[in-house]
Amino acid sequence: MKKNQLPFLVFTLITLSFFIALEPALAQLDNEFSFQLQNIERRETQTLDGLWSTIVDPLENGFYNHRWLPKDDGYFQNKKMKHPSDLIEYDFDTDEQLMVPGDWNTQAEKLYYYEGTMWYKTEFDFNQQDNQEHYLHFGAINYEAKIYVNGTKVGEHVGGYTSFSLKVTDELIQGTNVLILKVDNKRRRDGVPTINTDWWNYGGITRSVHLVSTPKKHIYDYFIQLDAEKKDHITGWIFVKNSTKGDQINLEIPELDLVKKIDIGEDGKGSFSFKAKPEKWSPNNPKTYQVILKNGSEIIEDHIGFRTIETKGSKILLNGEAIFLKGISIHEEAPFKTGRVTSVEEVRILLQWAKELGCNYVRLAHYPHSETMVREAEKMGLMVWSEIPVYWTVLYENPDTYQNANNQLREMIARDKNRAAVVLWSIANETPIGDARLKFLSQLAAQARSMDQTRLITAALDTQTKRDGVNLIDDPLGEYVDVIGVNSYCGWYGGTPSSCKNLRWDSEYDKPVIFSEFGGGALQGLHGEENERWTEEYQSTVYRNNIEMLKNIEFLAGTSPWILMDFRSHRRHLRRIQSDFNRKGLISEQGVKKESFYIMQEYYNSIEY
Ligand code: GCB
Numbered sequence: 168m169k170k171n172q173l174p175f176l177v178f179t180l181i182t183l184s185f186f187i188a189l190e191p192a193l194a195q196l197d198n199e200f201s202f203q204l205q206n207i208e209r210r211e212t213q214t215l216d217g218l219w220s221t222i223v224d225p226l227e228n229g230f231y232n233h234r235w236l237p238k239d240d241g242y243f244q245n246k247k248m249k250h251p252s253d254l255i256e257y258d259f260d261t262d263e264q265l266m267v268p269g270d271w272n273t274q275a276e277k278l279y280y281y282e283g284t285m286w287y288k289t290e291f292d293f294n295q296q297d298n299q300e301h302y303l304h305f306g307a308i309n310y311e312a313k314i315y316v317n318g319t320k321v322g323e324h325v326g327g328y329t330s331f332s333l334k335v336t337d338e339l340i341q342g343t344n345v346l347i348l349k350v351d352n353k354r355r356r357d358g359v360p361t362i363n364t365d366w367w368n369y370g371g372i373t374r375s376v377h378l379v380s381t382p383k384k385h386i387y388d389y390f391i392q393l394d395a396e397k398k399d400h401i402t403g404w405i406f407v408k409n410s411t412k413g414d415q416i417n418l419e420i421p422e423l424d425l426v427k428k429i430d431i432g433e434d435g436k437g438s439f440s441f442k443a444k445p446e447k448w449s450p451n452n453p454k455t456y457q458v459i460l461k462n463g464s465e466i467i468e469d470h471i472g473f474r475t476i477e478t479k480g481s482k483i484l485l486n487g488e489a490i491f492l493k494g495i496s497i498h499e500e501a502p503f504k505t506g507r508v509t510s511v512e513e514v515r516i517l518l519q520w521a522k523e524l525g526c527n528y529v530r531l532a533h534y535p536h537s538e539t540m541v542r543e544a545e546k547m548g549l550m551v552w553s554e555i556p557v558y559w560t561v562l563y564e565n566p567d568t569y570q571n572a573n574n575q576l577r578e579m580i581a582r583d584k585n586r587a588a589v590v591l592w593s594i595a596n597e598t599p600i601g602d603a604r605l606k607f608l609s610q611l612a613a614q615a616r617s618m619d620q621t622r623l624i625t626a627a628l629d630t631q632t633k634r635d636g637v638n639l640i641d642d643p644l645g646e647y648v649d650v651i652g653v654n655s656y657c658g659w660y661g662g663t664p665s666s667c668k669n670l671r672w673d674s675e676y677d678k679p680v681i682f683s684e685f686g687g688g689a690l691q692g693l694h695g696e697e698n699e700r701w702t703e704e705y706q707s708t709v710y711r712n713n714i715e716m717l718k719n720i721e722f723l724a725g726t727s728p729w730i731l732m733d734f735r736s737h738r739r740h741l742r743r744i745q746s747d748f749n750r751k752g753l754i755s756e757q758g759v760k761k762e763s764f765y766i767m768q769e770y771y772n773s774i775e776y
Pocket of ligand 1: 365596597654729749
């Protein structure tokens with residue numbers, strides 16, 4: 168080595184060790200805890216949905232004492248007066264009730280803007296059987312939940328849109344049981360999402376609650392999909408809890424005449440890969456197969472579709488053939504009543520509108536929607552983009568925020584990994600370019616890939632560089648995703664509607680691009696000139712011109728304009744027009760279609776594949 172190279176080498180080593188030292192904070196792939204109690208609907212369950220007693224507690228008095236220290240006898244103790252002189256300053260049973268599932272904001276006028284702590288209580292009867300395990304399963308609670316069974320804390324959960332289960336076998340008692348939750352939807356700067364979003368922060372137990380009973384030894388989770396590499400193989404694994412060495416699980420797919428015995432290893436997991444030639448799931452043929460898993464007397468039945476999804480240059484290939492993703496973005500907000508979606512009927516209305524629009528794909532924005540939404544989309548032949556709420560400016564430098572996002576990603580994938588309809592995992596929406604963000608998101612992409620090789624990774628980007636009058640897609644995150652999502656609001660947030668048709672796009676990446684958002688607002692029924700904002704005519708002009716622009720983009724592989732239906736947002740204050748609604752829907756929240764719906768429909772009907 169030459170003498171003058173030494174300082175350079177030392178400098179390089181110091182720099183490298185600095186980065187290596189920084190690495191562990193974000194770098195782990197956390198697969199060990201990525202299992203979910205799978206397929207609740209097909210298990211022995213008791214629903215805990217219905218009216219629950221509640222207490223609104225903005226000061227968290229039921230949890231902290233006046234020194235802001237956690238109380239031993241918080242509201243989770245459900246204390247009752249025993250003597251007339253007793254001082255107990257709460258009583259679930261005389262307080263108001265709220266429906267579960269449901270957001271609280273739309274159930275009582277005084278809760279419309281409420282963000283903070285709400286206590287929930289329900290009681291249920293339980294009959295203990297020998298040799299069983301019991302779980303509480305929550306479809307979603309926004310945002311943070313602490314859960315108590317008969318006064319004992321059984322767990323907590325952070326993240327408003329993913330499901331989770333808690334084992335409660337030891338905490339349940341014969342007869343009447345008391346379940347109490349502290350639910351807090353205060354927005355947090357270090358949360359996922361963070362403080363500012365463009366959707367309503369609906370609080371509450373927003374999806375169903377079940378008590379699930381299984382045999383002591385039980386099938387907890389499974390992953391069964393067509394192999395992404397060996398395309399004539401069905402590959403996956405089964406995870407059994409409380410298994411013993413030598414256990415076997417029967418896997419049957421009657422329509423394919425398949426009966427397989429899967430050996431379960433010491434870690435409870437049994438992997439498999441076998442040859443099969445199923446008919447492929449696709450929007451034109453949303454075929455699923457009955458799959459039966461048997462563990463002694465425990466029988467779990469699912470309906471699973473098989474397909475491949477991959478990219479080739481700028482094309483997305485479904486089952487080996489190029490497909491254009493004709494889509495629409497959807498928030499999980501209920502038509503007519505607004506508020507969170509709580510029934511399968513509401514899900515079907517939304518998805519039926521997407522079908523009517525001519526869609527073969529839906530972007531479920533900006534957080535994981537309910538399992539019902541995904542399963543119904545699958546039945547209706549709609550491919551799904553599923554997303555975690557890493558939105559705008561979460562704290563990319565904060566290791567806890569990363570862990571939180573990583574956990575939500577794992578929970579999203581864990582729940583829906585058997586749904587062929589899900590073709591895209593989205594790790595972020597409109598995040599600002601920067602080193603910390605790139606590290607954060609590239610690691611989320613790696614996490615998703617390590618758990619699931621049968622889907623594509625995407626993110627919606629909103630930053631492009633203008634070069635010679637052309638919008639250049641050059642966000643460094645493009646390197647880490649399979650499909651690039653582009654959000655662009657020509658004619659609304661920038662440029663006149665008529666300027667959009669001449670807007671040109673280029674990309675640094677030889678990858679498919681989906682226009683994951685474009686559009687503009689209109690108050691349904693408001694008519695006027697094409698240049699008059701908020702009229703249906705203005706919105707239509709935005710759509711017409713954007714569609715012309717899209718037709719010139721060679722690498723375009725799909726679109727999902729913003730958005731199917733008007734939705735509530737705390738950011739939209741203009742009285743008479745917005746009144747707390749983002750008006751970019753193609754359909755009003757009362758279910759009336761705007762002119763732009765038909766413009767988009769015509770465009771989709773003109774696309775052949
Ligand atoms: C966006 C966001 C979406 C907003 C939309 C809007 O780019 O991704 O969440 O609602 O724009 O209407 O401004």
